[in-house]
Amino acid sequence: MSEPPSAAIIPFPRPKAAEEANGPVRLQRAFATLERALAEQRAAVAAWRESLGDLRGSVQGLGQSLGTYQARLDGLAEGVDGLNREARRLEAWADGVLAPRVAGSP
Numbered sequence: 001m002s003e004p005p006s007a008a009i010i011p012f013p014r015p016k017a018a019e020e021a022n023g024p025v026r027l028q029r030a031f032a033t034l035e036r037a038l039a040e041q042r043a044a045v046a047a048w049r050e051s052l053g054d055l056r057g058s059v060q061g062l063g064q065s066l067g068t069y070q071a072r073l074d075g076l077a078e079g080v081d082g083l084n085r086e087a088r089r090l091e092a093w094a095d096g097v098l099a100p101r102v103a104g105s106p
Helices: 017-021 023-104
Strands: none
Touching: none
């Protein structure tokens, strides 16, 4: 019992004999294909360079924004430190005012 074939083998298309014999035409087509590929590659590299330029601008803008953010955080830290010092000063004052009352209580 033999099984019927499950796939058909399709032969790879071959160029016609006349095209095989005409080397200069084949070479000219190959050069034309190569020129198209090089043109596409030049366009891709130009687009890539443009994208890098855009990325550079974005990164510089981000750096400036981070610098501004850092300056604001530094200002906020100074304000918080000042408030902390004032709170501790008021706490010490309150402790000083309340200490004699606490010591004198039964």
